[in-house]
Amino acid sequence: MGYLSCNAESAIATCDTYNWDLRKKKKTKNKRIICIREFSFHDLTTATNSFSADCFLGKGSHGSVYKAVLDDGKLVAAVKKTTFFNRPSVNCTNCSTTSPAENEIEILSWVQSPRLVNLIGFCVDYKHGNKKLLVVEYMPNGSLYDLLHSASRPPGWSTRVRFALQIAKAIRTLHSSNPPVIHRDVKSSNILIDENHNARLSDFGLALRGHVEDVKIKCTPPAGTLGYLDPRYLAPADLSTKSDVFSFGILLLEIISGRNAIDLNYSPPSVVDWAVPMIKHGDFGGICDRRIGPPPDPSVIRQLAVLAARCVRSSVEKRPEISEVVEYLKVVRKRVQSPRIWSNIQRRVRCAEKSSAQQVVEMKRQVLDASEEVVKTSSNSRVSRVGSRRSRRVSSVSGAEYGSSATTTCTAGDRVMRSKSIGSVSEMRVGPEVALVRRRPGVAVKMPVMRLSKSR
Incomplete structure (x- = not known):
């Protein structure tokens, strides 16, 4: 923070971010103090029921482990009863002569973490050669x-x-x-x-x-x-x-x-x-x-x-x-x-693929059924069209013999047939030799025509 001033009575405060950052104090992490308790051998003996088999948890690399209930049931811990450690007789100041228990106490007194089995305390058994017992998390x-x-x-x-x-x-x-x-x-x-x-x-x-x-x-x-x-x-x-x-x-x-x-x-x-x-x-x-x-x-x-x-x-x-x-x-x-x-998504995708595949199969089946129906319908329609055409086709013989509605105009000598739409039946003239027409059917001309509306 700096000050811009013309005189002592009128001062304007200005912010100098650069110098302010430099003057910031570095935050120091407060190292957590690790508290290590010292238990009496009597307390650990009572907590483990005199190291009974009921409290035995297992055997480690350097001794046996027992379950202990301390502080009137408020603390459940594990007690590591280490085996006797023979110190080396070699006189070497550079060689490590600490026991595994002492080494573990030394290290865990400096390091604690939620990822480690942390040290709670220790005990010294003075009656058995100052043997150390470790109390760790259960x-x-x-x-x-x-x-x-x-x-x-x-x-x-x-x-x-x-x-x-x-x-x-x-x-x-x-x-x-x-x-x-x-x-x-x-x-x-x-x-x-x-x-x-x-x-x-x-x-x-x-x-x-x-x-x-x-x-x-x-x-x-x-x-x-x-x-x-x-x-x-x-x-x-x-x-x-x-x-x-x-x-x-x-x-x-x-x-x-x-x-x-x-x-x-x-x-x-x-x-x-x-x-x-x-x-x-x-x-x-x-x-x-x-x-x-x-x-x-x-x-x-x-x-x-x-x-x-x-x-x-x-x-x-x-x-x-x-x-x-x-x-x-x-x-x-x-x-x-x-x-x-992803498994849920994949399961849904598989279900969707399965349903879509079923839909495709169903659609194919429907298409096949529809195509078969179309084939049947088309064949029937062709048959019906052929029949209708045949029904619409007439010859001069039938027209002359039965007096039906003629759809064609044929000329055989003096015999003339005209469409009913342009005249009445009485206007149709047929010659006397009807048998001649019967004997010569080739004279008649068959051709499809459209039926016209009756004129008035």
């Missing part, structure tokens, strides 16, 4: 692995694409954090389904937080799950965010085909060696889960298969970034959501 609908391989009704394509997009967003959240987080164990059993049937990424026991250069300094040996592990990740220096992209590509093939990453019932057992050759040959339908069949839109399976093949490329540099994967899946999801509308 996911009531199991894992993606159970839905794909154990459910009686496997999820449809819309749900599968939505899960894939949500998982990609979870990985993007990790990679875009500062410093970035590399999960290193992306697989279907680590994808849990919440109460709203949304997919969330869990189990950060193997995750590493820091820039790639910092991660390399930690000298952490390669880790992961067989079948999902990046084949190029052979040494700590080979680790990058593209390792998670490779694991996501394996998971995407699992979502598409419904088969395990490693399945000995198939040949070859690896889903990559089985699916990628078919994708290269354009056999996209061959990798679809046979329990649900291909999606209504053929482009959906084609785009998913091509994306998965790009993620599992052997060259790390040719793999897409996870942010590109997210944008790609957004487009695919729109195509999956549209079939409900």
Whole structure:
């Protein structure tokens, strides 16, 4: 805002938009403070009924998981009771010696997202070697692995694409954090389904937080799950965010085909060696889960298969970034959501085509019936015209013999016949030799004439 003034008493305010924009303060995002609670071991023991079998949910990579009811029933959570961790005896300051539980607490204390299974709190069991227990969000609908391989009704394509997009967003959240987080164990059993049937990424026991250069300094040996592990990740220096992209590509093939990453019932057992050759040959339908069949839109399976093949490329540099994967899946999801509308339109079009085809058949039948009727009518009319012509044709013989109305004028000697329209019967003169006329019918001339009105 500037001022244009001739004197101090008469000042006119003017707006300087350029300087005003420069002087605007940049809006800073207030970073949400993550509150992590510390529970007592007694509280968790009570909440899980002394870690009874009734509260047992399953076994993870680093321990068992139990359902816990806390805060007088107001909070339902999952307690991860980790196994004992043997710290390395090697005296190396650059090597990571944190336990999976400590590593997960460290990472989830900095990162929270609706696409992750977030940390609520922790507990230290001082009686058992300071073992740490994790309290995380409770996911009531199991894992993606159970839905794909154990459910009686496997999820449809819309749900599968939505899960894939949500998982990609979870990985993007990790990679875009500062410093970035590399999960290193992306697989279907680590994808849990919440109460709203949304997919969330869990189990950060193997995750590493820091820039790639910092991660390399930690000298952490390669880790992961067989079948999902990046084949190029052979040494700590080979680790990058593209390792998670490779694991996501394996998971995407699992979502598409419904088969395990490693399945000995198939040949070859690896889903990559089985699916990628078919994708290269354009056999996209061959990798679809046979329990649900291909999606209504053929482009959906084609785009998913091509994306998965790009993620599992052997060259790390040719793999897409996870942010590109997210944008790609957004487009695919729109195509999956549209079939409900398009199917209705296609059904109406098919009904219209069917009705129009029936109408065409009916019209053809009517035309055939009409043509047959026309043929019959024309034949009858020809017969009737022939009969009428024959009825109108008369000879001099009949006219002379029966005294009927003559339609012609014939001359045979002194015998003259005239049309009735120009005279009465008494005016007709017939000679005495009628028999002569009978014997010579060829003398009569037959020709059609028009009947004239009687003159007065």
